Amino acid sequence: MAGEHPDDRLQLGRTIARVGVILAVGLAIATMTVLAAGLLPQIFPVLFPSAWPISAPFSEPSDPAPRLLMPTESPSDQPIDPNAPPVSRADRLPQSTEQPSPPTSAELRSIIHIAQQAWQTGNIDRFTQLFMDGGKFVVPGQVYQGQAAIRSAMAEFFASHADVTIQIRQLIVEGSRVAIEWHWEDTEIATGQRTVAEDAIIVEFQGDRIDRWREYIDVTGAERDAERDVETGAGGAG
Numbered sequence: 001m002a003g004e005h006p007d008d009r010l011q012l013g014r015t016i017a018r019v020g021v022i023l024a025v026g027l028a029i030a031t032m033t034v035l036a037a038g039l040l041p042q043i044f045p046v047l048f049p050s051a052w053p054i055s056a057p058f059s060e061p062s063d064p065a066p067r068l069l070m071p072t073e074s075p076s077d078q079p080i081d082p083n084a085p086p087v088s089r090a091d092r093l094p095q096s097t098e099q100p101s102p103p104t105s106a107e108l109r110s111i112i113h114i115a116q117q118a119w120q121t122g123n124i125d126r127f128t129q130l131f132m133d134g135g136k137f138v139v140p141g142q143v144y145q146g147q148a149a150i151r152s153a154m155a156e157f158f159a160s161h162a163d164v165t166i167q168i169r170q171l172i173v174e175g176s177r178v179a180i181e182w183h184w185e186d187t188e189i190a191t192g193q194r195t196v197a198e199d200a201i202i203v204e205f206q207g208d209r210i211d212r213w214r215e216y217i218d219v220t221g222a223e224r225d226a227e228r229d230v231e232t233g234a235g236g237a238g
Contacts, residue, residue, distance in 0.1 A: 100207070102176065102207065103205070103207065103208045105173040107208060108173050108176075108178055108205060108208075109171060109173060109178075111130060111205075111208065111210070112168070112171060112178055112180060112203065113168075114126065114130065115127055115130055116166045116168060116182070118130075119164050119166060120164050120165060120166055122158050122162075122164070124151055124154045124155055124158070125151070127150075127154060128147045128150050128151045128154065129147070130209065130210050131147055131150060131209060131210045131211075131213070132206055132209045132210065132211050133146065133147060134146055135147070135150070135209070135210050135211050135212065135213070136211070136212045136213065136214075137149075137150045137153065137213045138212065138213065138214045138215065139215045139217065140215070140216070140217055160188065160189055160190065161186045161187065161188055161189060161195075162186070162187050162189055163185075163186060163187040164184070164185070164186045165184075165185045165186075166182050166183065166184055166185075167182060167183040168180065168181070168182045169181045169182060169183060176204065176205045176206070177202065177203065177204050177205070178202075178203040178205070179200070179201070179202055179203075180199070180200070180201040180202075180203065181198070181199070181200055181201075182198075182199050182201070183196075183197075183198060183199075184196070184197045184198070184199050184217075185197075195219070196219070197217050197218065197219045198217075198218045198219075199215055199216065199217050199218075200215075200216040200218075201213065201214065201215050201216070202214045202216075
């Protein structure tokens, strides 16, 4: 306009420029806000996974509720070995501080009968396993201590003897001790001679295993009876 002053036109230009800058900045801020709102759920979990509780659109859905570990599951991240031996219930439960109850009289009697059957069948391992690791097997003139020594002595016996028969005449249980009277017979393989003996045995237990087995063997009376039977048979034959 012909009446306008040059300074007025300059001032108007500056005002228009400021408005343009403000609009441009506002538009830029609005655009960044929209972009940030759309990208934040995808970018933030990648950068800060522990601080972002909201699942990203591409992540797998989480369990609806916390799942309790079963007794056979491992709480660690290590895989479970399928070839590992099974864990017993007693191993999974807290160990009790109470001492196990001592075996009953019937249980101790049963162990003695197992020992009797082991000798009659020549089951060396079965008899040996009845003893504690440091258990003692004592017979007149010999002491065998430890399962290996007892197994060796029993194997040596059965290398030269067979046909063992045992009759239990008395069996008395008092606490952790058992007193036995049994009648023993065996055959010497080389000669075929039959050996007869009367045994008195004291067995001491630690829990349900034998700590000490002590035999008192009487062969005098048995041999005398055998000789008398032979003489009687010979006389009758004559």
